[in-house]
Structure formats: C-alpha cells, structure tokens
Amino acid sequence: MVSIKDVAKHAGVAISTVSKVLNNYPNVTEATKLKVNQAIKELNYVPNSIAAALSSKHSGRVALLMDPMRQTQAVDQVYMQYMLGALDCAKELGMDAITVFFSMLEGMKADDITRYLRSQGVQCMVVFGLSQEDRIIRELIQEEDFFTVVVDAPFVTDGITTVSIDNEQAQYDVAVKTIGDNILKLEKGHGPQTVLYIAGKGTNYVTADRTKGMKRAAEDLGVSLSIRYGDFSEAKARNIAFVTGKDKDVIVCASDLMAIGAMNALTELDIFHPVCGFDGITLMGYVGHQMNTVQQDFYDIASTAVKEAKRLMDGEKGRQVIMPHKLARLEYLDIIR
Amino acid sequence: MVSIKDVAKHAGVAISTVSKVLNNYPNVTEATKLKVNQAIKELNYVPNSIAAALSSKHSGRVALLMDPMRQTQAVDQVYMQYMLGALDCAKELGMDAITVFFSMLEGMKADDITRYLRSQGVQCMVVFGLSQEDRIIRELIQEEDFFTVVVDAPFVTDGITTVSIDNEQAQYDVAVKTIGDNILKLEKGHGPQTVLYIAGKGTNYVTADRTKGMKRAAEDLGVSLSIRYGDFSEAKARNIAFVTGKDKDVIVCASDLMAIGAMNALTELDIFHPVCGFDGITLMGYVGHQMNTVQQDFYDIASTAVKEAKRLMDGEKGRQVIMPHKLARLEYLDIIR
DNA sequence: CTGTTAGCGCGTTCAA
DNA sequence: TTGAACGCGCTAACAG
Numbered sequence: 001m002v003s004i005k006d007v008a009k010h011a012g013v014a015i016s017t018v019s020k021v022l023n024n025y026p027n028v029t030e031a032t033k034l035k036v037n038q039a040i041k042e043l044n045y046v047p048n049s050i051a052a053a054l055s056s057k058h059s060g061r062v063a064l065l066m067d068p069m070r071q072t073q074a075v076d077q078v079y080m081q082y083m084l085g086a087l088d089c090a091k092e093l094g095m096d097a098i099t100v101f102f103s104m105l106e107g108m109k110a111d112d113i114t115r116y117l118r119s120q121g122v123q124c125m126v127v128f129g130l131s132q133e134d135r136i137i138r139e140l141i142q143e144e145d146f147f148t149v150v151v152d153a154p155f156v157t158d159g160i161t162t163v164s165i166d167n168e169q170a171q172y173d174v175a176v177k178t179i180g181d182n183i184l185k186l187e188k189g190h191g192p193q194t195v196l197y198i199a200g201k202g203t204n205y206v207t208a209d210r211t212k213g214m215k216r217a218a219e220d221l222g223v224s225l226s227i228r229y230g231d232f233s234e235a236k237a238r239n240i241a242f243v244t245g246k247d248k249d250v251i252v253c254a255s256d257l258m259a260i261g262a263m264n265a266l267t268e269l270d271i272f273h274p275v276c277g278f279d280g281i282t283l284m285g286y287v288g289h290q291m292n293t294v295q296q297d298f299y300d301i302a303s304t305a306v307k308e309a310k311r312l313m314d315g316e317k318g319r320q321v322i323m324p325h326k327l328a329r330l331e332y333l334d335i336i337r
Numbered sequence: 338m339v340s341i342k343d344v345a346k347h348a349g350v351a352i353s354t355v356s357k358v359l360n361n362y363p364n365v366t367e368a369t370k371l372k373v374n375q376a377i378k379e380l381n382y383v384p385n386s387i388a389a390a391l392s393s394k395h396s397g398r399v400a401l402l403m404d405p406m407r408q409t410q411a412v413d414q415v416y417m418q419y420m421l422g423a424l425d426c427a428k429e430l431g432m433d434a435i436t437v438f439f440s441m442l443e444g445m446k447a448d449d450i451t452r453y454l455r456s457q458g459v460q461c462m463v464v465f466g467l468s469q470e471d472r473i474i475r476e477l478i479q480e481e482d483f484f485t486v487v488v489d490a491p492f493v494t495d496g497i498t499t500v501s502i503d504n505e506q507a508q509y510d511v512a513v514k515t516i517g518d519n520i521l522k523l524e525k526g527h528g529p530q531t532v533l534y535i536a537g538k539g540t541n542y543v544t545a546d547r548t549k550g551m552k553r554a555a556e557d558l559g560v561s562l563s564i565r566y567g568d569f570s571e572a573k574a575r576n577i578a579f580v581t582g583k584d585k586d587v588i589v590c591a592s593d594l595m596a597i598g599a600m601n602a603l604t605e606l607d608i609f610h611p612v613c614g615f616d617g618i619t620l621m622g623y624v625g626h627q628m629n630t631v632q633q634d635f636y637d638i639a640s641t642a643v644k645e646a647k648r649l650m651d652g653e654k655g656r657q658v659i660m661p662h663k664l665a666r667l668e669y670l671d672i673i674r
Numbered sequence: 675c676t677g678t679t680a681g682c683g684c685g686t687t688c689a690a
Numbered sequence: 691t692t693g694a695a696c697g698c699g700c701t702a703a704c705a706g
Contacts, residue, residue: 003700004699004700005700013676015678015699015700016677016703019700020676022700028675046452046456047456048699049458049700050387050391050396051682051700052701054385055701068417079417080405084438084440091441099420101421115381119386120386283620340682340684352684352694353684353685353686353692353693354691354693359684364691366692387682388698389683389685390684391682391685392684392685392698393685393686393698394685
C-alpha cells in the first residue's frame with residue numbers, strides 16, 4: 001500500500017507538506033502543491049482515513065440511529081429515503097457514516113451504547129424517528145456524550161440540533177386543502193361540516209404538533225372536529241374509520257398508512273368521503289382513490305441532518321432547522337388500477 | 338479517553354499483555370487475565386477499534402453494496418431486510434459494516450471505487466441484487482481487490498462466495514403449488530391448461546434460473562406455457578396480463594410486485610384467475626386476493642452473507658451457499674380489506 | 675513556506 | 691509467561 005511517505009519521497013518534499021496539501025492547509029506554494037498532486041496521481045495514492053482518524057482524534061464519523069422495525073410495515077420507504085439522503089450527503093462531505101438500528105441496541109443501557117459508539121469512533125449521532133418511549137435513546141442523547149442531530153423531535157441544547165418540518169403548519173395545510181377543496185366543489189352550505197382526525201401515537205413527538213395544526217384548520221374552516229388516536233397503525237385507523245367515520249364528511253389522517261386503512265374501511269362500508277394522509281409515500285398508489293398528502297421529502301431531511309452534524313463537529317452550536325414541505329395530490333392512481 | 342496504557346498501569350502489567358487478553362491470545366496466565374479484566378471493568382475501558390485496525394492492518398470491515406433505487410418502488414422492504422440482517426450479524430460478529438448504495442458510486446470507474454473503499458479501510462464487499470447491467474460493479478468484483486460475497490448472482494472463484502436460494506427450485510415449487518392446488522380443486526380434466534409466466538428482467542441473474550424452474554413445472558404438470566418478460570415492473574406486468582392474461586388459466590410471476598400488477602389487470606378485466614408471486618413481501622397484503630409466494634427471508638440471506646464475509650477474511654476459500662426457501666400463502670388479507 | 679519530530683492507540687515481534 | 695520497543699499512516703505543533 002502506497003502511503004504518504006512514498007508520496008513525499010516521490011515529490012521530494014516532507015511528509016507534513018503532503019499532509020497539508022491533502023487537507024487544504026494554507027501556506028503552501030502553488031508550485032509544491034502541484035508537485036505533490038502530481039506524485040499523488042502517479043502513485044495512485046489514496047489517503048488512509050483510518051490513520052487520519054486515529055491521528056487527528058477527529059473521525060468525522062456519524063452514526064445514523066433509526067428504528068425501522070417498530071413501526072408497521074410500509075414505512076420502509078421512509079427509512080430508505082432517510083438512509084439514502086444521509087449516506088449520499090455523508091459521502092459528499094467526506095464523512096463516514098455507520099447505520100445503527102435500534103434493534104441492534106436492545107438490552108443495552110445508555111452507557112453501553114455510548115461505549116459501543118465510542119469504540120466505533122463515532123463522534124456524532126443522527127437520530128431518526130424518536131418516540132417518547134425510547135427511554136434509553138433519549139437518555140443517550142441527553143447525556144450529550146456525542147454531538148447529536150435529532151430529526152422530528154424537540155431537543156434544544158447547545159450540543160443538539162433538531163431538524164424537522166413544521167408539523168403543525170403541514171397538517172394545517174393538507175387539512176385545509178382537503179376540506180377546502182370539497183367546500184368549493186359543493187354549494188355553499190353543503191360543504192363538509194364534520195371532520196374525523198385520526199392522529200398518530202400520543203407518545204410520538206410529532207403527534208402533538210400535527211394535532212394542533214388540525215385543530216387550527218378546523219377552527220378556521222368552521223367545521224366540527226373529532227379526534228381519535230390511530231397510533232400510526234393501518235389496522236387501528238381502519239377500525240376507527242369503520243366505527244366513527246360513517247357520519248363524518250372528511251377524514252384527515254396523520255400518516256399515509258392510516259389513510260390507507262381509513263380508505264379501506266370506507267370502501268368496505270361502500271361510502272365515499274375525502275381522505276388525506278401525510279407522508280407522501282408511493283404506497284399510496286396502491287389504494288383505490290386520490291388523496292392529498294404532505295410530501296415530506298425524507299431524503300432532503302436526512303441530508304440536511306447530516307450537514308447539521310458536520311456543523312456541530314465543526315464546533316458550531318446546536319440549532320433548530322425547519323424544513324419546507326409541499327402538498328401533493330397523488331395523480332398516478334389510474335395507472336395502477 | 339481511557340486507553341490500553343491506563344489499563345496496563347492499573348493492572349500492573351504491560352500493554353502487550355492487555356492486548357493479548359483482549360484478543361484471546363494463548364499463553365496468558367489465568368491470574369493475570371483476571372487482573373486485566375478487573376482493570377478493564379474498573380476503568381470502564383473500551384478498545385479503540387480505529388487504532389486496532391490501523392495497527393493490525395486488518396479492519397474486519399465490510400462494505401454492503403446495494404442498489405435500492407433502480408428497481409421500482411416497494412422493494413424497499415427487501416433491501417431493508419437485507420440491511421437489518423447484515424448489520425445485526427456484523428455487530429454480532431464484531432465486524433463493522435458500512436452501507437454503500439450504487440447511486441453513491443455513479444460516475445466512478447471500478448478503480449475509483451476500489452480506491453474509495455480502500456481508503457475507508459474496507460476489506461470485504463457484500464454485493465446484493467447485482468444485475469448483468471452493472472458493468473462497473475461486476476468489474477470491481479472480478480478485479481478481486483477485496484474479498485467478496487455476492488448474493489443471488491453467480492461468481493465462482495476462490496476469493497468469492499455466493500449466497501442465494503435455489504431460484505430454479507423455488508420457482509418450481511411455487512408454480513406447482515399454485516397450479517396444482519387448482520388442479521385438485523376442479524374436476525379432473527378441468528384444471529388449468531394454460532399458464533402465463535411473467536418473468537423478470539432478462540439481464541438479471543435470477544431470471545434464467547426461475548424461468549427454468551417454471552418450465553420444468555409446466556412440463557411436469559402437463560400445461561402449456563407462455564413466457565413474457567415483465568422486467569420486475571408492476572406496470573409492465575400489468576400490461577402483459579391485460580393483453581395476454583385473459584385466456585390463461587393461471588398467471589405465475591417472478592416477483593410479488595409483478596403479481597400485484599397482474600392481479601390489478603385481472604381485477605380491471607373483471608375476471609379471476611390464480612396468480613402467484615415470489616418474494617413474500619408484506620405489500621402483498623394490499624392486493625385484493627390470496628396469492629402463493631416464495632418466502633425468501635432476506636434477513637437470513639443477508640446475515641448468512643455477512644458470516645461468509647467473515648469466513649473469507651479468516652482465510653477460507655470462496656464457496657457457494659444455497660439457502661432454503663419456504664412457500665407461503667398470504668392468509669391475512671381479510672384483515673386488511 | 676517547508677521540514678523535523680512526537681505522538682494517536684493498538685498489534686506484534688523479540689528478549690528476558 | 692511477560693514486557694519493552696517498534697511501527698501502522700497520519701496530523702499537529704514547532705523549528706528552521
């Protein structure tokens with residue numbers, strides 16, 4: 001393996017000079033920089049990031065923590081997008097990233113996890129999809145042994161950055177669009193009067209915000225609102241819609257999966273009411289109707305989160321980042337069925 | 338950070354002794370071993386795997402190469418299972434793993450990739466879902482710069498291990514079950530006579546094997562067989578079924594997603610024929626009918642692949658591993674709709 | 675602006 | 691059986 005020493009010799013300079021060129025340090029003549037780069041090319045040299053990490057005590061390594069298992073099926077897509085966004089971005093920024101699923105951490109105390117991550121040279125954690133039930137992970141975060149970026153959960157400290165969309169506003173927007181569209185479609189006074197909101201899991205951080213958004217939308221539109229908790233489960237949402245949805249004009253759901261469940265219930269009851277979801281997953285294409293949904297763009301969220309991780313490791317303070325969201329109506333359903 | 342030096346001092350032994358204890362070397366008294374372990378506990382010492390890797394030139398690091406993007410939606414679940422299985426197993430075995438998506442490698446030549454992986458300290462690659470079109474990756478594999486485990490694609494060399502199910506037999510089994518069940522259900526002579534097989538992508542390594550299995554099944558059952566290529570695309574399978582499926586008694590598909598497409602086509606045509614898929618994804622629950630499918634258990638495949646990676650790194654020769662498969666009939670559909 | 679040197683934390687000879 | 695010493699490839703002062 002060709003090392004920095006070989007490059008130095010080949011270029012006729014000192015090792016440290018090569019290092020400086022590699023790391024874009026100032027105070028290097030353009031001429032020597034050229035010589036060094038020449039040598040690097042000729043020798044086909046590739047720096048050993050392991051050695052660099054050891055020497056600098058600065059691995060730039062982030063751990064992507066997520067739990068794709070707890071949730072029901074069909075959120076795989078969300079986590080896949082998270083991973084794609086995070087890993088792409090990490091590679092782009094020259095950081096290296098390891099993926100850690102909560103399931104791999106089962107049975108570990110917070111300290112065990114800390115030690116495990118530390119042994120892996122992890123410097124920063126990025127946590128996706130945290131819930132209030134994840135005691136250990138929350139403890140881990142609050143220990144502040146690592147820089148941390150938390151996606152979609154509130155933590156405000158100097159060492160912690162949070163990244164999320166504005167769930168309150170997003171839920172407001174999609175609800176207003178769904179209900180409002182149907183108000184316009186019908187004669188005034190014959191629009192939707194009653195709305196069923198199938199919220200997420202009470203313990204989930206996003207649930208409170210989204211519910212708030214839904215309430216505000218209901219007020220602004222002057223419709224009466226019932227709220228039930230579907231725990232992000234398709235089956236539960238289906239049952240709720242089955243029992244409670246009959247006499248409601250519109251059903252708003254805090255996730256696409258629940259929207260699918262609700263839609264299935266309505267289909268079975270052989271009635272049609274507008275339903276809207278939240279995440280914008282393509283699985284929505286498998287249901288039989290058009291539906292509004294919030295396009296969350298998990299890829300972008302993850303990649304932003306990783307950029308924020310770098311920011312933290314570069315010594316900046318933690319902060320709160322709010323990502324934009326879009327509204328989307330699924331247009332391609334007739335292609336599918 | 339507490340290092341091996343501290344442990345040595347605390348235990349009153351030399352650094353090298355601690356190292357030997359850590360790595361289970363022979364020739365260490367039970368007594369000193371105890372002393373060392375005691376010190377490790379007390380100091381809460383955790384070995385630095387970065388330093389270990391640098392020193393030993395043996396990182397034990399595997400790169401998980403996969404391409405979850407190229408395929409149509411809804412295969413996320415498959416890759417999620419791959420990752421879960423692989424990462425769980427890697428952690429269990431004390432190896433560390435990085436995940437690399439093909440999309441991150443775009444525009445790179447095989448040598449670039451080699452250098453990238455080498456700079457990351459990668460010692461072994463595990464490649465999932467390779468297709469014949471992935472020229473660069475195949476070149477990368479054949480270069481044999483790394484130990485390699487290939488899942489579901491044939492490579493037979495000393496440095497390469499392949500892991501897969503017996504696609505020929507699996508396709509045979511599920512086809513026979515689907516067709517055979519329907520033969521039994523009907524009066525003799527009125528069973529299925531004609532079968533449409535919607536194969537995968539011609540360039541995909543598994544396609545040939547599965548097609549062979551289908552042909553054998555058709556022969557054994559004495560039914561006439563038409564073969565079309567759906568390229569693992571739901572839409573294409575749907576079109577094929579729409580055009581060609583009307584007058585066939587049974588449709589066998591080389592993937593669940595295509596089975597869903599075919600089923601949708603039949604639904605639209607308002608006719609019912611048995612359809613079967615292949616992978617055993619839960620998405621199958623979103624279609625309106627029962628369906629046979631091969632349970633591939635991607636988790637196990639991935640974890641086996643990682644174990645094989647370790648085997649290679651431990652100096653063993655490459656080999657071929659055939660995993661078992663199961664047949665599954667989706668039973669839970671009535672829960673969903 | 676460039677070169678010398680001392681570690682980073684650990685594995686691994688080789689003496690003792 | 692144990693320990694001292696060297697080096698892995700690189701970064702980071704510091705000296706020139």
